[in-house]
Amino acid sequence: MQNIHKVVKVINNQVIIDLPPDFADSEVEVLLTPMTDKVALTQELEKEIDIGLNSTVSPRSHSEVFNHLREKYALC
Numbered sequence: 001m002q003n004i005h006k007v008v009k010v011i012n013n014q015v016i017i018d019l020p021p022d023f024a025d026s027e028v029e030v031l032l033t034p035m036t037d038k039v040a041l042t043q044e045l046e047k048e049i050d051i052g053l054n055s056t057v058s059p060r061s062h063s064e065v066f067n068h069l070r071e072k073y074a075l076c
Helices: 035-054 062-073
Strands: none
Touching: none
16 A cells, blocks of 8 residues: 655645556545645744743743642642
8 A cells, every 4th residue: 555645736626646657556535634724833833932942041940840830730
């Protein structure tokens, strides 16, 4: 079994997928996932990374941070 993952453009409400010459299967299952969701998620992740990279270092120690999380979320 051969799996192919491709990002393709939608043109005139159609998707054309070129298969490799050695593709032997006569039927396939097609799943369509809009790229806009992935783009938005990627942009949100990049924004969060930038915030983290540009933030100041917390004066609290690791144990203080974990103790705070334990109290806040009742972690045992």
